[in-house]
Amino acid sequence: MSPTTPEELAAAVRALxxxxxxxxxxxxxxxxxxxxxxxxxxxxxxxxxEYEPDEFTFTARAGTPLAELAAVLAERGQYLPFDPxxxxxxxxxxxxVAAGLSGPGRWRFGGVRDFILGARxxxxxxxxxxxxxxxxxxxxxxxxxKFFVGSAGCCGVLAELTFKVxxxxxxxxxxxxxxxxxxxQVRLLRVCAGGRWELDALEAAVDEPAVFVRLGAEExxxxxxxxxxxxxxxxxxxxTAEAAELWTTVTGxxxxxxxxxxxxxxLTSGEVPAFVTWVRAQAGARAWIGAGGNAGYxxxxxxxxxxxxxxxxxxLRGNGPRWLGPRRTAAVMAAVKRALDPAGRFPDFED
Amino acid sequence: xxxxxxxxxxxxxELAALLGPSSLLADEAPLAAYESDGLTAFAARPAAVIAPRxxxxxxxxxxxxxxxxxxxxxxxxxxxxxxxxxxxxxxxxITLNRLNRILRLDPAERIAVVEPGVVNLAVTQAAQPHGLxxxxxxxxxPVCTIGGNVAFNAGGAHCLKYGMTSNHVLGLKAVLATxxxxxxxxxxxxxxxxxxxxxxxxxxxxxxxxxxxxxxxxPRAECFHTVLxxxxxxEQAGDAVAAVIASGLLPGAIEIMEQLALQAAxxxxxxxxxxxxxxxxxxxxxxxxxxxxxxxLRLDAILAASRPVEVRPARDGAERLAIWKGRKSAFxxxxxxxxxxxxxxxxxxxxxxxxxxRRIQAWSREAGLRCANVFHAGxxxxxxxxxxxxxxxxxxxxxxxxxxxxxxxxxxxxxSITGEHGVGVEKRDYLPIMFPPEELDLLRRVRxxxxxxxxxxPGKMFPAxxxxxxxxxxLHPLERAGVIARE
Numbered sequence: 001m002s003p004t005t006p007e008e009l010a011a012a013v014r015a016l017x018x019x020x021x022x023x024x025x026x027x028x029x030x031x032x033x034x035x036x037x038x039x040x041x042x043x044x045x046x047x048x049x050e051y052e053p054d055e056f057t058f059t060a061r062a063g064t065p066l067a068e069l070a071a072v073l074a075e076r077g078q079y080l081p082f083d084p085x086x087x088x089x090x091x092x093x094x095x096x097v098a099a100g101l102s103g104p105g106r107w108r109f110g111g112v113r114d115f116i117l118g119a120r121x122x123x124x125x126x127x128x129x130x131x132x133x134x135x136x137x138x139x140x141x142x143x144x145x146k147f148f149v150g151s152a153g154c155c156g157v158l159a160e161l162t163f164k165v166x167x168x169x170x171x172x173x174x175x176x177x178x179x180x181x182x183x184x185q186v187r188l189l190r191v192c193a194g195g196r197w198e199l200d201a202l203e204a205a206v207d208e209p210a211v212f213v214r215l216g217a218e219e220x221x222x223x224x225x226x227x228x229x230x231x232x233x234x235x236x237x238x239x240t241a242e243a244a245e246l247w248t249t250v251t252g253x254x255x256x257x258x259x260x261x262x263x264x265x266x267l268t269s270g271e272v273p274a275f276v277t278w279v280r281a282q283a284g285a286r287a288w289i290g291a292g293g294n295a296g297y298x299x300x301x302x303x304x305x306x307x308x309x310x311x312x313x314x315x316l317r318g319n320g321p322r323w324l325g326p327r328r329t330a331a332v333m334a335a336v337k338r339a340l341d342p343a344g345r346f347p348d349f350e351d
Numbered sequence: 352x353x354x355x356x357x358x359x360x361x362x363x364x365e366l367a368a369l370l371g372p373s374s375l376l377a378d379e380a381p382l383a384a385y386e387s388d389g390l391t392a393f394a395a396r397p398a399a400v401i402a403p404r405x406x407x408x409x410x411x412x413x414x415x416x417x418x419x420x421x422x423x424x425x426x427x428x429x430x431x432x433x434x435x436x437x438x439x440x441x442x443x444x445i446t447l448n449r450l451n452r453i454l455r456l457d458p459a460e461r462i463a464v465v466e467p468g469v470v471n472l473a474v475t476q477a478a479q480p481h482g483l484x485x486x487x488x489x490x491x492x493p494v495c496t497i498g499g500n501v502a503f504n505a506g507g508a509h510c511l512k513y514g515m516t517s518n519h520v521l522g523l524k525a526v527l528a529t530x531x532x533x534x535x536x537x538x539x540x541x542x543x544x545x546x547x548x549x550x551x552x553x554x555x556x557x558x559x560x561x562x563x564x565x566x567x568x569x570p571r572a573e574c575f576h577t578v579l580x581x582x583x584x585x586e587q588a589g590d591a592v593a594a595v596i597a598s599g600l601l602p603g604a605i606e607i608m609e610q611l612a613l614q615a616a617x618x619x620x621x622x623x624x625x626x627x628x629x630x631x632x633x634x635x636x637x638x639x640x641x642x643x644x645x646x647x648l649r650l651d652a653i654l655a656a657s658r659p660v661e662v663r664p665a666r667d668g669a670e671r672l673a674i675w676k677g678r679k680s681a682f683x684x685x686x687x688x689x690x691x692x693x694x695x696x697x698x699x700x701x702x703x704x705x706x707x708x709r710r711i712q713a714w715s716r717e718a719g720l721r722c723a724n725v726f727h728a729g730x731x732x733x734x735x736x737x738x739x740x741x742x743x744x745x746x747x748x749x750x751x752x753x754x755x756x757x758x759x760x761x762x763x764x765x766x767s768i769t770g771e772h773g774v775g776v777e778k779r780d781y782l783p784i785m786f787p788p789e790e791l792d793l794l795r796r797v798r799x800x801x802x803x804x805x806x807x808x809p810g811k812m813f814p815a816x817x818x819x820x821x822x823x824x825x826l827h828p829l830e831r832a833g834v835i836a837r838e
Binding site (some may be wrong): 014052055056079100102109110111113114123127129130131133134135136137138139140141142143144146147148149150151152154155166167168170190192194195196197198209215217218220221222224241264265266267268269270289290292293294295313314315323328330331332333335338339349 | 397401455458459460461481482483503504506510511512513514515517518527528531533534535537538539540541542543544545546547549550552553554570572573593597602615637639642643644645646649698701702703727730731732765766767768769770771772773776778782785786788789793794796797798799800801803812
């Protein structure tokens with residue numbers, strides 16, 4: 001099923017006993033359809049509904065490809081500062097919200113949860129409902145738009161989303177800093193995070209003890225900042241093409257095994273060495289560290305499952321349970337699920 | 352479930368037995384302080400005020416309330432401008448000021464774990480030696496508490512760039528109205544699964560009480576450039592805001608103060624503003640010195656072209672603080688101009704700010720009420736302070752009528768009835784103008800999932816319906832008793 005309007009989407013949900021919303025399928029695990037469940041595709045539910053550059057806001061249909069959005073925003077010198085991942089692979093805005101995925105740029109101003117303002121969604125009864133607002137600041141009613149971030153289609157089908165955008169920095173520069181080992185990487189991540197530089201992105205590799213730093217500002221300001229960082233830490237600046245390739249690889253998970261499992265786990269910077277050790281214990285594992293050491297991404301060759309994770313996480317691709325590591329359950333979680341989806345049309349949180 | 356009206360004496364006796372008498376405020380005078388909050392027009396007498404010393408005592412109290420069907424209202428410093436901490440008559444108030452410990456400050460991970468009674472500014476003060484700060488800065492930050500900030504998703508002057516409280520809470524532990532203790536989020540800045548924490552922040556006390564909150568701290572900006580620009584007309588100030596936004600700059604704050612607010616700030620804190628100005632614009636750039644220097648050149652050019660009466664950049668830290676002192680004191684300063692006032696905080700799309708302000712001016716003239724405007728221009732968040740005299744028989748009614756017109760205008764323009772103060776008791780009857788019945792029903796269903804018995808801060812956010820009408824009670828109870836005064 002591929003509805004083309006929010007109303008058609010609502011009708012589709014009403015007509016089906018069990019529904020899984022799917023976008024472009026770039027996070028294949030989240031789009032994996034269980035027996036007896038009908039996928040409802042948002043691919044035909046696309047397009048920008050409103051874009052107000054002066055307000056720093058836009059509203060777009062859930063199935064709008066990120067790449068299409070980025071192009072329109074770029075014409076006005078704006079962007080979604082959290083670098084939504086998998087744009088070149090065709091990922092949609094709705095899928096990004098449902099997966100709760102943010103890219104390297106989330107370091108500076110926050111992730112997808114920090115830029116979502118409002119949504120129209122279809123609840124388990126097939127009603128088309130609006131939550132949140134369309135202006136950059138709004139405190140009326142409960143913040144349900146945030147709740148949908150990472151909800152993986154368990155509580156409703158997103159039809160339309162309103163987001164805050166920011167002006168894109170005039171210029172960016174990327175540095176590759178070298179650490180001695182994982183512990184030194186932690187030190188470097190922390191020093192960079194606590195410094196005066198206001199970094200745009202702060203990421204780290206796992207196969208080599210490198211830390212990657214991106215700065216964004218007026219060109220005139222960047223020279224001295226880059227010089228200071230390179231004076232303090234061993235490393236070098238990446239030339240433009242190299243930097244572009246790096247960030248394309250990172251936001252596209254280009255480092256991951258094609259066709260293999262891909263998982264995200266939650267870390268703090270102090271847990272980076274333990275993450276590196278955990279990754280190395282898994283044969284063939286590749287990994288990346290995002291958000292200044294707050295997210296770990298791990299990929300395994302095809303058909304190999306991700307080992308039991310000591311950290312809470314989510315499986316984005318591959319076979320296995322959707323959630324990894326320790327899980328919190330509470331009676332209220334089931335109660336909220338029932339409030340939004342009393343008949344159980346959408347997957348359970350634990351499916 | 353206690354049927355009919357629960358007997359206050361019995362409530363007090365049972366809670367004293369449960370928690371020990373020292374956790375119960377008993378004297379008449381202290382109780383009076385809890386009858387109102389920052390929205391002084393309303394008051395209600397609680398059956399008891401509980402001041403727990405530990406999270407376990409809060410949990411025990413909430414569980415007792417749940418068992419007996421007694422409504423409770425959590426309270427921090429009582430600075431809510433929407434009546435969020437207004438007691439329920441005959442219910443209990445749980446005041447969290449004794450839970451004021453910073454449990455953990457981790458400069459390496461840049462997080463602080465705090466109890467709900469910790470004052471907003473105390474977090475920044477504790478973080479400062481490490482070069483860090485807590486970004487959300489509501490004007491009441493020297494007194495308001497993190498628990499209240501979380502319940503009402505408090506904003507401040509720096510929301511455009513840094514967001515609201517919700518954007519800075521990483522994790523929390525809370526006792527829900529059912530007595531269930533939950534933990535959402537954690538120490539990581541990233542998340543998986545539905546954003547329960549995002550849903551909890553801004554619940555206006557309707558879900559439960561936060562017991563521990565994990566906050567992210569940011570490095571303090573190296574350099575600030577704060578400019579005050581005076582304009583002959585409000586419209587010119589509004590145009591200057593539009594020009595700054597269109598330029599691609601992302602200032603930390605963009606604020607406007609209008610004439611009456613300028614007068615008030617001048618009288619209260621001896622702030623000095625360029626003479627002959629209908630409005631003053633405050634723009635603050637912040638960041639590494641090289642970035643501020645580059646952005647400053649662009650800002651200077653934009654402001655120079657915006658036909659200001661005068662532009663005054665702060666030359667040092669003291670001048671910067673003076674600019675902010677004038678801005679942040681504006682609310683309380685207006686108290687000098689009028690016996691009573693109410694503050695609205697509706698939001699309009701930024702491009703319609705000028706139009707919104709012209710309408711507010713015309714309507715306040717029509718109503719014969721003065722209206723002082725101070726607002727977060729960068730995010731279209733208005734703060735009209737409607738001045739009235741509660742001693743006049745229809746003073747509050749006329750003020751509320753004007754407030755209602757303003758709120759309707761905000762929604763008609765595509766904005767919101769509240770940007771940061773919350774709906775509370777004050778704007779509950781306006782929630783339906785933002786959300787049609789089906790969407791209100793959704794909000795009610797979500798509320799019921801957290802609080803099926805409706806005992807957590809009842810009477811807030813949702814339209815009154817059968818709830819007893821609130822009447823104007825004039826001065827704050829402590830003011831009436833001569834304990835406090837507005838100079």
